[in-house]
Amino acid sequence: xxxxxxxxxxxxxxxxxxxxxxxxxxxxxxxxLLAWHWRPVGAExxxxxxxxxxxxxxxLWWSRMVWAALYSLGISQxxxxxxxxxxxxxxxxxxxxxxxxxxxLSRGRILxxxxxxxxxxxxxxxxxxxxxxxxxxxxxxxxAGDGASILANIxxxxxVFFGVGWLLSTMTESPSIxxxxxxxxxxIVLTAICGVGYLADLPADSHxxxxxxxxxxxxxxxxALASFGAGTVYYLRRVEP
Amino acid sequence: MKIDPRSHLPIxxxxxxxxxxxxxxxxxxxxxxxxxLRTMAIQLQVNPNTVQRAYDELDREGLIYCQRGxxxxxxxxxTSAAQASACDTVRKSLEEAVKSARAAGLDPERLRELFExxxxxxxxxxxxxx
Amino acid sequence: xxxxxPDGPAIELxxxxxxxxxxxxxxxxxxQIPRGxxxxxxxxxxxxxxxxIKILMGMLAPTAGAARVLGMxxxxxxxxxxxxxxxxxxxxxxxxxxxxxxxxxxxxxxxRSWNDETCREMLDLFALDxxxxxxHLSKGMLVKLxxxxxxxxxxxxxxxxxxLAGLDPIAREEFLDGVLRTICERGRTVLFSSHTLDDVxxxxxxxxxxxxxxxxxxxxxxxxxxxxxxLRATLVDGRRPQALPAGTIYERLDGREWLLxxxxxxxxxxxxxxxxxxxxxxxxxxxxxxxxxxxxxxxQRAAK
Numbered sequence: 001x002x003x004x005x006x007x008x009x010x011x012x013x014x015x016x017x018x019x020x021x022x023x024x025x026x027x028x029x030x031x032x033l034l035a036w037h038w039r040p041v042g043a044e045x046x047x048x049x050x051x052x053x054x055x056x057x058x059x060l061w062w063s064r065m066v067w068a069a070l071y072s073l074g075i076s077q078x079x080x081x082x083x084x085x086x087x088x089x090x091x092x093x094x095x096x097x098x099x100x101x102x103x104x105l106s107r108g109r110i111l112x113x114x115x116x117x118x119x120x121x122x123x124x125x126x127x128x129x130x131x132x133x134x135x136x137x138x139x140x141x142x143x144a145g146d147g148a149s150i151l152a153n154i155x156x157x158x159x160v161f162f163g164v165g166w167l168l169s170t171m172t173e174s175p176s177i178x179x180x181x182x183x184x185x186x187x188i189v190l191t192a193i194c195g196v197g198y199l200a201d202l203p204a205d206s207h208x209x210x211x212x213x214x215x216x217x218x219x220x221x222x223x224a225l226a227s228f229g230a231g232t233v234y235y236l237r238r239v240e241p
Numbered sequence: 242m243k244i245d246p247r248s249h250l251p252i253x254x255x256x257x258x259x260x261x262x263x264x265x266x267x268x269x270x271x272x273x274x275x276x277x278l279r280t281m282a283i284q285l286q287v288n289p290n291t292v293q294r295a296y297d298e299l300d301r302e303g304l305i306y307c308q309r310g311x312x313x314x315x316x317x318x319x320t321s322a323a324q325a326s327a328c329d330t331v332r333k334s335l336e337e338a339v340k341s342a343r344a345a346g347l348d349p350e351r352l353r354e355l356f357e358x359x360x361x362x363x364x365x366x367x368x369x370x371x
Numbered sequence: 372x373x374x375x376x377p378d379g380p381a382i383e384l385x386x387x388x389x390x391x392x393x394x395x396x397x398x399x400x401x402x403q404i405p406r407g408x409x410x411x412x413x414x415x416x417x418x419x420x421x422x423x424i425k426i427l428m429g430m431l432a433p434t435a436g437a438a439r440v441l442g443m444x445x446x447x448x449x450x451x452x453x454x455x456x457x458x459x460x461x462x463x464x465x466x467x468x469x470x471x472x473x474x475x476x477x478x479x480x481x482x483r484s485w486n487d488e489t490c491r492e493m494l495d496l497f498a499l500d501x502x503x504x505x506x507h508l509s510k511g512m513l514v515k516l517x518x519x520x521x522x523x524x525x526x527x528x529x530x531x532x533x534x535l536a537g538l539d540p541i542a543r544e545e546f547l548d549g550v551l552r553t554i555c556e557r558g559r560t561v562l563f564s565s566h567t568l569d570d571v572x573x574x575x576x577x578x579x580x581x582x583x584x585x586x587x588x589x590x591x592x593x594x595x596x597x598x599x600x601x602l603r604a605t606l607v608d609g610r611r612p613q614a615l616p617a618g619t620i621y622e623r624l625d626g627r628e629w630l631l632x633x634x635x636x637x638x639x640x641x642x643x644x645x646x647x648x649x650x651x652x653x654x655x656x657x658x659x660x661x662x663x664x665x666x667x668x669x670x671q672r673a674a675k
Contacts, residue, residue: 003480010468095464101430102460104453104481239432239446246572249657251593279555286547287573288409289555 004105004113011090012083012117019079023125026071030064062136069129069136070150076125077158078183083121084165085179087114088235092173101241111232118162149213156220157186163224167231170238189219244285252287256295258330264304264315265323275305275313302326379442381406381528381560382427386436389422389584396422398584399436404577406527407558411565411575411592415668418581420564421461424532427562428458440528454483457521457553461532463513467506471499471516475523482524490523497545511542518549529553531563535570543570550574568660580664582671588620592660599663600636601656602644604629612647616640621670632658632666 009016038057091097100110133147165182172178193215242259244252263269275281278296282289296313299305304322305313316322342352382404389397396419404410414420425431426438429449438445440452465474479485494501497515508516514534521529531550535543547570553559554574565571571578571592578595580588588595599620606612606627615622618634629650633640636655645653658666 003477007466007477094467095462096466097464098430098460098462099464099466102428102453102458103478104450104483106450239430241430244573246569247659247661249596249659251597252572253593282555283548283551286544286551288576289551290409290576 001109001113001116004109005117008113008117012086015079015082015086016121018082019076019121019125022075022079023072023128026068026075029071030068034061034064059140062139065132066136066140066147069132070147070154073125073129073151073154077154077161079121079125080118080158081161081165081179081182083118084162085169085177085182086175087166087169089169089172089175089178092241093175097241107236111235149210152217153213156217156224159224160186160189160220160227163227163231167227167234170231170235185223186220189223190216193219242285244287253291253294253298256281256285256287256292257298260295260299261304261323261326264320265327267320269315271315271317271320273315274311275315277312379406380404380439381408381441382410382562383439383442384423384427384436385439387423387426387433387438388435389419389426389431390434396584397426397433400581400584400586402579402586402589404560404562406560408576409554409561409563409574411563411571411578412581413565413568413571413578413664414581419584420581421532423581424530424562424564427530428456429453454524455527457524457526457529459514459517459521459529459531459534461534461536463517465505465513465516468504470502470504471508472501474505474516474520475501478520478523485524489525490519493519493523493549496549511538511546514538515542515546515549518546522549522553525556526553527559529559529561529563531561531565533564533566535565535567547574568664572660578660580667582668583675587671588667595634596658596660596663598636599632599634599658601658601662601666602631602633602641603654603656604631604644604650605652607649607651610649612644612649614643614647616643621666621673632663632670 037060088097091100133151137147161182163182164185165178168178168181169175190212193212197212197215242256242263244255244259246252248255250258260269260275269275275296276284278289278292281292285292296305300307300313302322303316303318304326306316307313339352342355347355380403382402384400384402387397387400388395400419400423412420412423422431423438426433427440427445429445429452432446440456443452445452469477475490479487479490497512497519499512499516499519503512505513505516518531518534529550534546534550538546550561550563551574554561561574563571563574575592577590578588578592579586602616606624606629609624609627611622611624611629615631616633617640618636619631620634621630621632623630631644641653641655644650
């Protein structure tokens, strides 16, 4: 399995690089903005006095961190789209799938390695951000309410990116098409839900109606799981590499 | 020893011929071991079964014998048997040559002239070489 | 259900058919290759050699019939088969960004019977630099690497698909060296498809000619070559006689010269030809593998 994981990493090195950028970019922006805010203050701060100013600036810092974490989580879902879409199709485009086809390697093991790799990437994307969000919530003493819904939407979107990309990846030889379709589906789902809501004349009582959110999450999860399942079954049963 | 895959002579006979010539020339002497099946096959780049057939043929002829566990060795009378066999081959070639000559219309006198010229030519070359 | 009996054939094809769209590439192909033999699969381009090999390796599903390796079904037990079969494909798609030592490490982790010693021997024999990346290898080195990967796990069966295509003479010799070392090991079975008839002549015990998806000619190579002869007859008035001897696979008329290629040759057949009216002079000629192959294929095409 080690060699398989190493192979996955080497194959997806570029995607990992993009993923790291997407993960850290929002924090870089946040740090930049904070540095800009602290500019006049910074000239006077030395050692002990920083502590006094810290207590003043802490809420600002952490609210910026919340923003950065959510932004980071949001755009990092693209990484899942890239990973899902290039999972199998990426090995067909350079025909290395034909090399694997005659080695004593089961499709199951190949998939397991890819999933393990994706899980590792997920952990790197989600855990640090969740930790930062957790600390922010504690420090700022706010209710997580809205935040939970936002996180749920982000998760659902990421799962659809991955699941649909995965399905197309098992069936085609083009990673690009697989990724693109995966990225487009959530847009279609959201539009469809809003459209249905509009046509059914349901009340739109805020700029972010809760029922749209809920429906979006449910439909997206369903699509993601179904696509992933179908793709996996298809790949395991297919004879050609 | 080289094998010609294009020749119409089966490869195992080519190998047998090659070994016979080597024995006749003293490359392998009576009592010496022949190269193993594997060595010969790799050296000549042929299937080891073919080499086995060649060895079997020579064993049948009495040119070589098999010692269990030790391999194949050139028989004591190997050199003379090889030379006898070489004579046989030459005789057959000569008979073929005569047949073609007669078919082409050459008379026996002309044939004898050609043969003597060939023999003289060969001994001259040898004296140049030694 | 698998039956890896020690006396069963190494490779068995039973009524194997494969259709691509409307084209029938393999047509009820049946063949048995006994253990310990070396089988040369010949055939014109497009005859179905690579298709057959891909089906054997479980990379293609047959339309009908079965393919078995060491008693195991090629498709159902692909994983078990891959542990005991070494395969050198026609086109190599080894990861180009990997170094040779990384490819070896990768494959080594997958095979139960990997032999480091054999691997080292092959690396030396082929003079491959472990630190070199696959994308920097010449065609010859790539083929040799493929063979190295195929034989390092001591397979019982070695399958080679047009392995010598495009190799320079030295690479060819080194490759044959590597293959022969396998053949010499405790009776392993080798199946190879090739166009270089000289190499088939050297290595194969048995040959089969695949033509139009069917196995047309099949048997011991030396036997085929000694029992097939060419008859060269001179015709008085250039008119082709009506009756052909049994087992004629090809005939050609060129002015007054009539060439026949006849299988299962016997002196009676010569007499039969000689006895025809208009036939003046009949000569019997030996035939080489290349001519046998060409005459056979041409004869099949003429018959269609």
